[in-house]
Amino acid sequence: MSRRRKKQNHEEHIDESWLIPYADLLTLLLALFIVLFSMSSIDAKKFQALSEVFNEVFTKGTGILEYPSPISRENATVLDEQEEQDDKEKEEKRDKEIDWQELVSLQKKINTYIIDKKLNNNLDTSLTDEGLLILIRDNVLFTSGSDQVRKEDLVIAKEISDLLVLDPPRNIIISGHTDNVPINNSQFSSNWELSVMRAVNFMKIIIENDKLDPSWFSAKGFGEFKPITSNETATGKAQNRRVEILILPRN
Known part of the structure; x- marks a missing residue:
């Protein structure tokens, strides 16, 4: 006697476990597009921070939604301040380069004057860290022991x-x-006094020019205490007797 199998009516349950990795994939793609979109305005340091976060996600398996914010407000503020400081330093560097080029051009102009007037043995220029220096031998302006510019x-x-x-x-x-x-004469008791008065009297003549503002100028006297060569020879002494004009950088 054959038995007829009874149909067993039951509902088949579809396996939906694939939805979980699919949802994670969509989340990751969404995050990727957000990052790509923001790359046009994010700086290198912030991008590096995000890169490290995504590297952590993919290597250690941490869910992107479970990961904390890659850049805190405090860190973002620090990065912004650093960016402002970098921009300021770049601007200062650019200004210094422009300033230096102006001094170079001015030196060429003065050197042309020296050549035209055939004063090569009496005047000289040099660019230093302090600025543009014009050196004038004392025999160009003064007689020995005098602080008055010769007529x-x-x-x-x-x-x-x-x-x-x-x-x-x-x-x-x-x-x-x-x-x-x-x-040691009736007018000066030291070389220091002589050097000061030579600088002052020469400056007085310079600022007689109506196009120059006296507030831009100052005078100093160093006596024998800042020689540019040895005083052991007559030539060395002549080189050390001098008046210098230092044109300062603006920065």
Whole structure:
């Protein structure tokens, strides 16, 4: 006697476990598109931070929605401040480069004047960390032991003043220097006093130029204490007796 199998009516349950990794994949793709969209405005440091987060996600298996915010407000503030500081430093560097090029151009202009006036043995220029330095031998302007610019050299002093008319203006320091031979006359008791008065008197002639503002200028005297060469020879002493004009950088 054959048995007829009874149909067993039952509902088949579909396996829906594939939805979980599919949802995670969509989440990751969404996050990826957000990152790609924001890359146009995010800086390198913030991108590096995000990169480290995603590397952590993919290597350690942490769900993207479970991961904390990659950049806290405090860190974002620090990064913004660092970015502002970097921009400021770049701007300062650019300004210094422009300033330096202006000094180079000014040096060429003064060197042309020196060549045209055949003053190569009396005037010299150099660019230093302090600025543009114009060196004037004392025998161009003064007689021995005197602080007064010679009348025949007033023309040179006034022509130099024309070279110092700058746009925009710069601060300028005029300094006097002597050799180490002691001086002791009725007017000066030391080389220091002589160097100061030479710088001051030369500066007075310079600022007679109506195009120059006296507030840009200052005078110093160093006596024999800042020689540029040895005082052991007559040539060395002559080089150390000088007046210097220092044109300062703006920054």
